[in-house]
Amino acid sequence: MKENLVRTSMLTERExxxxxxxxxxxxxERKAPLLTEIAQGLGIQSKGVVHRYxxxxxxxxxxxxxxxxxxxxxxxHPDIDVLPLLGRIAAGKPIEAIEDKSLINFAHxxxxxxxxxxxxxxxxxxxxxxxxxxxxxxxxxxxxxxNQIIVALVDGEDATLKRIQFPKKNVxxxxxxxxxxxxxxxxxxxxxxxxxxxxQVRIYD
Amino acid sequence: MKENLVRTSMLTERExxxxxxxxxxxxxERKAPLLTEIAQGLGIQSKGVVHRYxxxxxxxxxxxxxxxxxxxxxxxHPDIDVLPLLGRIAAGKPIEAIEDKSLINFAHxxxxxxxxxxxxxxxxxxxxxxxxxxxxxxxxxxxxxxNQIIVALVDGEDATLKRIQFPKKNVxxxxxxxxxxxxxxxxxxxxxxxxxxxxQVRIYD
DNA sequence: CTTTCATGAGAACATAACGAGAACATCTAT
DNA sequence: ATAGATGTTCTCGTTATGTTCTCATGAAAG
Numbered sequence: 178m179k180e181n182l183v184r185t186s187m188l189t190e191r192e193x194x195x196x197x198x199x200x201x202x203x204x205x206e207r208k209a210p211l212l213t214e215i216a217q218g219l220g221i222q223s224k225g226v227v228h229r230y231x232x233x234x235x236x237x238x239x240x241x242x243x244x245x246x247x248x249x250x251x252x253x254h255p256d257i258d259v260l261p262l263l264g265r266i267a268a269g270k271p272i273e274a275i276e277d278k279s280l281i282n283f284a285h286x287x288x289x290x291x292x293x294x295x296x297x298x299x300x301x302x303x304x305x306x307x308x309x310x311x312x313x314x315x316x317x318x319x320x321x322x323x324n325q326i327i328v329a330l331v332d333g334e335d336a337t338l339k340r341i342q343f344p345k346k347n348v349x350x351x352x353x354x355x356x357x358x359x360x361x362x363x364x365x366x367x368x369x370x371x372x373x374x375x376x377q378v379r380i381y382d
Numbered sequence: 383m384k385e386n387l388v389r390t391s392m393l394t395e396r397e398x399x400x401x402x403x404x405x406x407x408x409x410x411e412r413k414a415p416l417l418t419e420i421a422q423g424l425g426i427q428s429k430g431v432v433h434r435y436x437x438x439x440x441x442x443x444x445x446x447x448x449x450x451x452x453x454x455x456x457x458x459h460p461d462i463d464v465l466p467l468l469g470r471i472a473a474g475k476p477i478e479a480i481e482d483k484s485l486i487n488f489a490h491x492x493x494x495x496x497x498x499x500x501x502x503x504x505x506x507x508x509x510x511x512x513x514x515x516x517x518x519x520x521x522x523x524x525x526x527x528x529n530q531i532i533v534a535l536v537d538g539e540d541a542t543l544k545r546i547q548f549p550k551k552n553v554x555x556x557x558x559x560x561x562x563x564x565x566x567x568x569x570x571x572x573x574x575x576x577x578x579x580x581x582q583v584r585i586y587d
Numbered sequence: 588c589t590t591t592c593a594t595g596a597g598a599a600c601a602t603a604a605c606g607a608g609a610a611c612a613t614c615t616a617t
Numbered sequence: 618a619t620a621g622a623t624g625t626t627c628t629c630g631t632t633a634t635g636t637t638c639t640c641a642t643g644a645a646a647g
């Protein structure tokens with residue numbers, strides 16, 4: 178019953194099920210499942226059975242394992258953090274036909290020292306396309322240029338996301354992007370700039 | 383030649399917690415935390431345990447250490463494009479600390495097999511907060527659920543981003559998010575679904 | 588009929604992951 | 618220079634998870 182010569186990449190039904198579960202778990206959770214989680218997903222009581230399927234998938238080169246707790250790695254699924262930028266939509270062509278494929282790495286674009294993420298609550302920047310629940314990337318800074326969108330702390334109490342302007346010396350104007358709200362002006366010493374908006378991200382389920 | 387370099391950058395749950403706490407602390411306090419501060423932040427009694435996690439993070443190249451009192455330094459490695467999610471920003475309140483201090487990796491959130499990026503041209507989805515020039519992440523798919531936002535190709539010519547509905551059999555309705563534009567209905571055979579919207583990103587200069 | 592294979596249950600054991608805490612070394616403030 | 622604070626290195630546990638077995642059932646093939 179020892180088969181070191183595995184010529185067949187054919188998977189049995191349950192092996193397919195196992196691989197499928199691992200793949201979907203991976204894309205959803207961004208980590209490998211436990212054996213018991215696979216078992217539950219497949220309706221199997223015994224983790225020993227799952228272990229057999231996982232070992233088969235390893236023999237057939239569909240996965241690699243570390244002897245660790247969530248040690249399954251998909252061989253076709255190494256961490257992909259680069260996406261192809263295919264082109265501009267509404268270009269009048271099928272997407273696949275666009276040739277100029279450059280690669281885009283959001284983490285590289287948005288990551289970096291002195292940056293952090295805040296989740297937006299409310300609708301004060303809705304006309305800028307920044308909606309309730311969106312994630313914004315902020316670069317830590319204490320100064321800003323006019324017309325930048327910044328995180329401002331007013332009187333040490335009021336942290337909001339607003340566009341900033343400097344209409345005259347020692348005066349700061351904070352402008353929401355919402356017609357139902359009004360721009361306000363403060364003396365410079367009342368407004369502390371916390372950071373500058375560098376990116377915005379929304380994730381759809 | 384095969385690269386046998388084992389990049390076990392996989393972090394355990396508590397190692398992630400530890401890294402998350404360190405990065406959050408760093409961005410807030412502008413200095414590294416003490417082991418006892420990490421311990422308190424994670425609800426651990428023993429600084430020896432924390433030391434073990436910190437050593438693991440050093441082994442896995444997420445940090446470097448000096449043998450000094452606040453000697454942890456975050457490494458700026460491309461593998462570590464994680465940003466701390468600090469809190470929610472709300473009108474009229476200070477930034478709320480987020481209970482679950484988590485790290486955000488946009489590439490992991492948005493990346494994955496069968497995904498690509500398009501740049502949006504035009505304003506047809508402006509009321510969804512998708513503006514001209516924004517980047518959208520599309521997951522390749524040929525089917526969609528009702529009310530999802532999809533990339534549709536009409537008569538093989540017109541690739542656009544629209545919300546989709548199926549009002550009756552063999553009819554597809556494509557709905558822009560712009561009051562100045564109208565929803566249109568097509569027979570099923572004229573519309574080819576190219577993919578489903580899974581994310582949206584904007585980068586500010 | 589027997590053999591083989593895919594499937595499943597479950598026991599027994601090995602190891603990983605996590606945590607507490609002691610003892611000691613080293614750093615740092617005074 | 619000294620004392621307290623902080624970092625390092627251990628040992629000792631507990632629980633969770635992975636690994637290796639044996640046994641059992643049913644279907645398909647010879």
